[in-house]
Structure formats: C-alpha cells, structure tokens
Amino acid sequence: MGKLLFFAAAVFFLWKMFQGDANKRKQETKIERETLIAKGEMVKDPVCGSFVSLEDSVRARDGEKILHFCSYECRDKYLKQVEAANNPKG
Ligand SMILES: [Zn+2]
Numbered sequence: 001m002g003k004l005l006f007f008a009a010a011v012f013f014l015w016k017m018f019q020g021d022a023n024k025r026k027q028e029t030k031i032e033r034e035t036l037i038a039k040g041e042m043v044k045d046p047v048c049g050s051f052v053s054l055e056d057s058v059r060a061r062d063g064e065k066i067l068h069f070c071s072y073e074c075r076d077k078y079l080k081q082v083e084a085a086n087n088p089k090g
Helices: 002-039 072-086
Strands: 042-044 051-053 059-060 065-069
Touching: 002 042, 002 051, 059 072, 065 072
Parallel strands: none
Antiparallel strands: 042 051, 059 065
C-alpha cells in the first residue's frame, strides 16, 4: 500500500514538472517569436494576418513595397484584390 502511494506521488510530481516545463517552453517560444517580429525577421501576412519568417515567406512586389505572404494562396488572393482595386470595372 505504501509503495503504491509513493508511486502515485512520484507520477504526480513528474506530471507537475512536465506541465511546468511545457508552460515555460511555450512562453519562451512566444518571446522568441516576438523578438523575431521586433527585429523584422518575422513579417505579417497582410491577407491572413499570420506571421512568417522572412526566409520562408512568399514575396510579391507592390509598387515600391515588398510584401511577404505565408503561402502562394495568400499572395494570389492579395494580387487579385490589388487588380480588382486598380480595375473597378473588371
Ligand atoms: Zn497567409
């Protein structure tokens, strides 16, 4: 009986430790991401609003601006919107 209780306590302790570790890691990932955004190494996709790293982004030029998208799908969507705005009559 005492052994079982000890085992249960050990499992509980390990579980707690794992939970704390996971939370910490999540926070670190968040901080890391915010740092990358601040440094300009992560950019916001103007279509879906998700952040992508500069290296992995899909690029498109809009006049003087270089835009970054998470996928070709988002880029195409954006380009279609720009096209529609430039040619209102279609
Ligand atoms: Zn996107």
